Amino acid sequence: MREISKTRVEDTRNKILDIIKSPTLTHEQKVANLANAADSLMEVLDVPEGLEELLSPGIEEKCICDLFEGQAPVRPRYIIPDYAKFLKEGSEFLQLKPPTDLMEALNHLLIFYKHVPSVTNFPVYVGQLDELLEPFIDTVPEDVAKKLLKMFFVHMDRTILDSFSHANIGPKATKAGYLILEVEKELEQAVPNLTLKYDPKVTEDEFALAAVECALHSAKPSFANHEMFSKELTSEYVIASCYNGLPYGGGSYTLCRLILSNIAKRSKDLKDFKENQLPYVCDIMARYMDARIKFEVEESGFFEHNFLAKEGFIHRDRFSAMFGLVGLAECVNILMEKEGKAGKRFGHDEEANDLGVEIMDQIYAFNENHHNPYCEITGGHFLLHAQVGIAEDVNVSPGVRIPIGEEPKELVDHLLVLSRFHKYFPSGVGDIFPIDLTVHKNPEFVLDIVKGSFAKDLRYLSFYSSESDVIRITGYLVKRSEIEKLSSGQAVLQDTTALGMGAAKNGHILERKIR
Amino acid sequence: MKAVVNHILPFSSVDGPGNRTVIFFQGCNLDCKYCHNPETRNLCGHCGDCVKSCPTGALLKRENKVVYQKDKCVDCDTCIKVCKQGASPKTKEMTAKEIFAAVKKQIPFIRGITVSGGECSLYPQVVEELFVLAKEAGLSTLMDSNGMISFKEYPGLLQYTDGVMLDIKCFKEKDHIKITGHPNTMVLENAAYLAQLNKLEEVRMVIVPDLYEGKESVKKTGEFLRKFPGFEKIRIKLIAFRPMGVRKEYAHYKTPEQESLEEMRSLLQKMGFETIILI
Ligand code: SF4
């Protein structure tokens, strides 16, 4: 372990005092932040030379961001337990036998969730709930089932204090699936996030339409292109956290992101960007991720000692890592300016969009050539990820999105641009569309758009009504009313509300073009 | 053969089932007081009044014709407000092929197209040609029409039309004349003809309490349609008058009470209509 300076210790101590005294953090949020502060004093990773200069500047300059993963990862960033195995066999460590009815199944799951770590300390994946619960759904009368499910979801919303947790349903319609949609529509809650794995060849229209109806009330579920994800990650994939496609029974060790706009800023011109700056930053980020993974696998002891691994709920060799990026739009615009083509903007001009594709091809090729010994499940490579942004991001659009305020006038033009970019990101990319309330009367309108989009290689779409309280920030959900509470200085239950408030300010998410 | 097109809306959720591209033709053979798009009623007479009013210089007068330059237009709609003819300088003459080229971009996001207006039936040949192309591409085809031409005389057009969404502005002849300037004999004849062919997709009624007795008209219309087998499936849309877009002299009409619309809905429900939409 390397030494650190006295000033860094003092700074951290001040930070700790601020956390302790904070009027807006809840107790749980304080504990989590205190742990991060302690972790920030560690120096154990074997990081590549040159990282510091790319990682530590402010948001206007930094080229790599490690998304608060800390200095000494104590667990993988995202963990995707095999809940089916748990419900089938129970758990020795948790002293639970397999459940025999719906009440036990739900209770078992709620217990299990408290033991699934993640970067936020809350489970980022809570299971393929329709398949998990379908075998138990007829063990009680239907009205009781609905009531139990309602309590289950309320319990999650009030105890998983972070809307990066994600449940999945589909692609096939089930009784449990319908009930889940019904309950979610009534509850209008932020947690958990919900995705319908959708395949027009497998999913009945009626079920998909019920999902649209639910989404226009509670901003969920989102729609995942099941065929596309299955091809890349096999049918054993899940959608976790914001919209991250990950292998079942495994997860992601880490997620770091390139801030492409800042890489463009430090480039002399397009040539310098492509030949020097982008390859240089990609290489350092990949080796930084290698270092994190090495520590997690070889030193942290997580995979030897945690009951999830010991009992086979997760498998070390089903983990991969996410090579993220943000700010493609700004990156393209900056490079076009440097080439003297300032008016040609990403999302609108063919040449600008083509440049976006070239940049993505280059990053894709880089990743294909980088090898990590512990990402066997994905061929020894990382998975590209269009990261959704964080509250502090200023003038950096999430992933490959067209900046808010610059969306093409017609939705069809918007979708056609996106259709060139979604395919690069097996571990997630997504776009969000607020929909005018008139379509409440025509959910088939939304479903037609989803069908067309998936036929055009889009991967993941979210909709919400322009008038609903629950809204999608960048990938996660927040209640407008909770943002208002927080901005007036009151403490709120979920930590994602603060992120949403930052995003509303810096990311202009309340100004999205309404479709 | 060309038709004058006001504009093409790539995605619409309110012009038939699912997501559709809508083609709004220019010109109309009625003159409804409450028209929500009065600028679509007539063809431009090239008087030039609007040219000076354009803030961006998108309009020019060349060889006695008004020329519209789309790339300079910021869609402020000043020209439309200025025009005293009920027209727009922003229209475009297009062949069916040209219109279809603009539709194609939306495939596969749409399930069909709807022709509207103005009044689409003023261009029966172009619409028929367009529908043939749409059918070849697997799209469904709907007409949104005021029913003032005799559909009987266009069997070719109907062959490629999946359904007609028909306005019945008012059932009582006298009131129909008051609202539109024309009698409704042809409209009702068409309603009957289309209903028999199973091509009456939707019937629309705009409710304007200041103009005519809505409940009475809705009741009579319902009774009229009920004679045809399969009438239950005809979608009924009751549209509350709103002043948005309406000419100044008629914008003072009142919006109907939600309660009275609900009454009309239950009336129709009792008659057996399955889908009644209030807008
Ligand atoms: S809408 Fe009419 S007045 Fe306004 S910029 Fe366009 S052409 Fe000119």
Ligand code: SF4
């Ligand atoms: S749009 Fe109206 S005002 Fe303009 S030239 Fe034509 S008729 Fe005249």
